[in-house]
Amino acid sequence: xxxxxEAILKLHYIFKKYKTRGTFFGPQSKDVIALNSISLKxxxxxxxxxxxxxxxxxxxxxxxxxxxxxPEKGEIYxxxxxxxxxxGDQLKGFRRRVQMIFQDPYQSLNPxxxxxxxxxxxxxxxxxxxxxxxxxxxxxxxxSVGLSPPEDFxxxxxxxxxxxxxxxxxxARAMILKxxxxxxxxxxxxxxxSISAQIFNILLQMxxxxxxxxxxxxxxxxxxxxxxxxxxxxxxGNLMEIGPAEEILHNxxxxxxxxxxxALPKLDLSSSKKYYNSLRKEERIVKENAGCPFFSRCxxxxxxxxxxxIPPMKELGKSHSAACxxx
Amino acid sequence: MPLLxxxxxxxxxxxxxxxxxxxxxxxxxxxxxxxLGFVGExxxxxxxxxxxxxRLLPSNGFISDGQIIFDGEDIxxxxxxxxxxxxxxxxxxxxxxxxxALNPVQRVGNQIVEAITTHSPLLKKDEAFKMVKNLFQLVxxxxxxxxxxxxQYSGGMKQRAVIAMALxxxxxxxxxxxxxxxLDVIVQDQILQEIKGLQEEFQISIIFISxxxxxxxxxxxxxxxxxxxxxxxxxxxxxxxxxxRHPYTKALLSSYPTLNGEKNMxxxxxxxxxxxxxxxxxxRFFDRCPNAISSCKINPxxxxxxxxxxxxxxxxxxxxxxx
Numbered sequence: 001x002x003x004x005x006e007a008i009l010k011l012h013y014i015f016k017k018y019k020t021r022g023t024f025f026g027p028q029s030k031d032v033i034a035l036n037s038i039s040l041k042x043x044x045x046x047x048x049x050x051x052x053x054x055x056x057x058x059x060x061x062x063x064x065x066x067x068x069x070x071p072e073k074g075e076i077y078x079x080x081x082x083x084x085x086x087x088g089d090q091l092k093g094f095r096r097r098v099q100m101i102f103q104d105p106y107q108s109l110n111p112x113x114x115x116x117x118x119x120x121x122x123x124x125x126x127x128x129x130x131x132x133x134x135x136x137x138x139x140x141x142x143x144s145v146g147l148s149p150p151e152d153f154x155x156x157x158x159x160x161x162x163x164x165x166x167x168x169x170x171x172a173r174a175m176i177l178k179x180x181x182x183x184x185x186x187x188x189x190x191x192x193x194s195i196s197a198q199i200f201n202i203l204l205q206m207x208x209x210x211x212x213x214x215x216x217x218x219x220x221x222x223x224x225x226x227x228x229x230x231x232x233x234x235x236x237g238n239l240m241e242i243g244p245a246e247e248i249l250h251n252x253x254x255x256x257x258x259x260x261x262x263a264l265p266k267l268d269l270s271s272s273k274k275y276y277n278s279l280r281k282e283e284r285i286v287k288e289n290a291g292c293p294f295f296s297r298c299x300x301x302x303x304x305x306x307x308x309x310i311p312p313m314k315e316l317g318k319s320h321s322a323a324c325x326x327x
Numbered sequence: 328m329p330l331l332x333x334x335x336x337x338x339x340x341x342x343x344x345x346x347x348x349x350x351x352x353x354x355x356x357x358x359x360x361x362x363l364g365f366v367g368e369x370x371x372x373x374x375x376x377x378x379x380x381x382r383l384l385p386s387n388g389f390i391s392d393g394q395i396i397f398d399g400e401d402i403x404x405x406x407x408x409x410x411x412x413x414x415x416x417x418x419x420x421x422x423x424x425x426x427x428a429l430n431p432v433q434r435v436g437n438q439i440v441e442a443i444t445t446h447s448p449l450l451k452k453d454e455a456f457k458m459v460k461n462l463f464q465l466v467x468x469x470x471x472x473x474x475x476x477x478x479q480y481s482g483g484m485k486q487r488a489v490i491a492m493a494l495x496x497x498x499x500x501x502x503x504x505x506x507x508x509x510l511d512v513i514v515q516d517q518i519l520q521e522i523k524g525l526q527e528e529f530q531i532s533i534i535f536i537s538x539x540x541x542x543x544x545x546x547x548x549x550x551x552x553x554x555x556x557x558x559x560x561x562x563x564x565x566x567x568x569x570x571x572r573h574p575y576t577k578a579l580l581s582s583y584p585t586l587n588g589e590k591n592m593x594x595x596x597x598x599x600x601x602x603x604x605x606x607x608x609x610x611r612f613f614d615r616c617p618n619a620i621s622s623c624k625i626n627p628x629x630x631x632x633x634x635x636x637x638x639x640x641x642x643x644x645x646x647x648x649x650x
Contacts, residue, residue, distance in 0.1 A: 193583055195599075200584070201595075222584040225584060226590065260512055260513065264541070265515075
C-alpha cells in the first residue's frame with residue numbers, strides 16, 4: 001500500500017523519437033515517435049504499472065527514467081529535481097537512487113563476473129563499505145532474493161545459473177544500493193510461470209520491507225493487477241488510461257484497455273467476463289498522426305472527432321483518467 | 328479408432344555426460360477433430376514430444392521405447408522417405424517463433440506454393456497459387472500481400488502465413504508448438520480464435536503445446552500437464568481446471584495472476600525443475616511436493632482415474648481421494 005502520497009517522479013511532456021535506418025534501395029530513414037509528449041506522476045512507495053504491447057514505448061519510458069536515453073523534449077523530475085541536466089557527482093548520486101532490472105536475464109549479467117563480483121560491484125563503484133563489510137552486505141543481498149545459503153551461489157558464474165536465478169542476482173544487484181526507485185522492465189517475461197510468480201513475490205516483499213517505489217513495465221494486465229497500486233496503459237507512445245489498478249481493470253473506460261482485456265485468454269472458465277467489443281473487425285485505413293492513435297482500430301470512434309483530434313486525458317473521478325472523447 | 332495413439336513413449340538425448348531422459352512413459356490418444364493441449368514449463372519435454380511425433384528430433388535425440396500409431400500406421404517403423412510423405416500432408420507443424428522460419432529472401436506466396444508442389448508434384452504452379460490465395464483468405468491475410476517478402480509482414484501476419492502453410496496440404500493433424508508466444512495479446516487472441524475456427528470447419532486434430540496455461544485452456548478440448556518429462560495429469564480441460572488433482576497442476580494454476588476473482592497471493596511451487604540426467608527413483612516431483620510421503624520417493628507414481636475424462640499420476644491422490 002502507498003504510505004506517502006507525494007510524487008517522487010514526474011515526467012513532463014516527454015517527447016522521444018528514433019530515426020529508423022534508411023536502406024540503400026529502400027525507403028529513406030524516417031522518424032518514429034516513441035513517446036508523444038507524455039506526462040505522468042509516480043507516487044513515493046507505490047508500485048506503478050506501465051502496461052502496453054510491443055512498440056508502445058513502455059521500455060523507452062523506463063530507459064529515459066534511468067537516463068539510458070535522452071528525450072528530445074520534456075523534463076523529468078526526481079523529488080523535485082530536474083534530472084536531465086545532471087552531471088558529475090550529482091549524476092553519480094542520481095544513479096544510487098534510481099536502478100533498473102532488465103528483461104533478459106541471459107544478457108543483463110556480465111558473463112565474466114561471479115555472482116559475488118556482480119552484486120558487490122555497485123558498492124565498489126559508489127565507494128560504500130570497506131573490504132570487510134562489502135562481502136557481508138553482498139551476502140545479505142544475495143540471501144534476500146532467495147539464493148540461500150549465499151555460499152552456494154557467490155562463486156558461480158551466470159552460465160551456471162538458471163534464468164530465474166540470474167534474475168534474482170539482477171534484483172540483488174539493483175537493490176544493494178538501497179535505491180529509492182527501481183524500474184523493472186518486464187522482469188519475468190522470459191521466465192516460466194512459477195519462477196515468475198516467485199520473482200513477483202520477492203518484489204512485493206522488498207516493497208513491504210523498504211517502501212521502495214517501483215515502476216513495473218509489462219505487457220501482462222494480470223501481472224499488473226497482482227503487483228501494482230496504479231496502472232497506466234500506453235499505446236503507440238501515448239497514454240490511454242491511468243488510475244488505480246483494480247478500477248482500471250474492472251471498469252476500463254478506454255476502448256484500447258477494453259480491447260486488451262477482451263483479448264485475454266480465459267483462465268477462470270467460470271468467470272462471467274464482460275465483452276466490450278471495442279475493436280473493429282477490420283482496421284480503417286488512416287493517415288498517420290491524424291487524431292487519436294487508436295482511431296483506426298476503435299469500434300466506438302467517429303471520423304469527425306476522433307479521426308481529426310487527439311483526445312486529451314480526461315478526469316473521470318476516483319483518480320481515474322482516460323484519453324478518449326467517449327469515455 | 329483414435330487418429331493418434333501414443334503408448335509408453337520414452338524419448339532420450341545423448342548428451343555430454345550420458346543420457347538425458349527427456350520424456351518418460353507418455354501415453355495419450357487423440358480423436359479426429361479434437362484438440363489436445365500440453366502445458367508445462369521449460370524442460371518438461373513438451374517440445375521434444377511434438378518433434379518426436381513427426382520424427383524430427385535432432386541428431387542426438389531418439390525414441391527409445393513406446394509406440395506412435397497415427398491413422399493406423401506405426402510412425403516408428405517408417406523410414407525417412409515414408410516420413411516425408413507423412414509430414415506436411417498428414418501431419419504438419421507450426422514451430423516456436425515460426426515467423427522466423429520464413430525464408431527472408433523468398434516471397435511468402437512462393438514459399439507456400441513450394442510446400443504444396445513439393446508434396447503434390449502433379450499440381451500445376453498456377454493451381455497451387457490459387458490454393459494459396461484461398462488459404463490466405465482463410466487465415467485473414469489480404470490477397471494482395473501474396474507477393475510480399477516476410478520482412479514486409481507484421482508479426483501477426485507472418486504467423487498467419489505459417490498457419491496457412493501448415494494447412495496447405497490439408498493435414499489431419501497439426502502440431503502447434505507455442506504458435507502465439509511471440510505475439511501481442513490482441514493479435515494472439517485473433518490467431519487463437521482463427522485456429523479454433525479452422526479446426527472446427529475442417530475437423531483437423533490439433534496438438535497445442537505451450538507454457539502458457541491460459542492459452543492452452545482456451546483452445547484445447549483435452550489437456551495434459553507435463554512435468555520433468557512425464558505426463559502428470561490428463562483429461563477434459565474444464566474438469567482439470569475446475570478440480571486439479573496433481574500438486575504440480577495446483578501449484579502451476581496458482582502461479583498465474585488472474586484478472587478476475589479474488590486477488591490472492593500467488594503460491595508457486597518453490598525450487599526448480601530437476602535434472603533429468605539421473606532422475607531419482609519414485610516420483611519426479613517428490614522434492615517439491617507439499618503432499619509427499621516417504622513412499623513417494625521409492626515407488627514410481629501410479630495413474631489414478633478420477634473420472635472417465637480425468638486421470639492423475641500421483642500415488643497420494645489415489646489414497647486421498649479414496650479411489
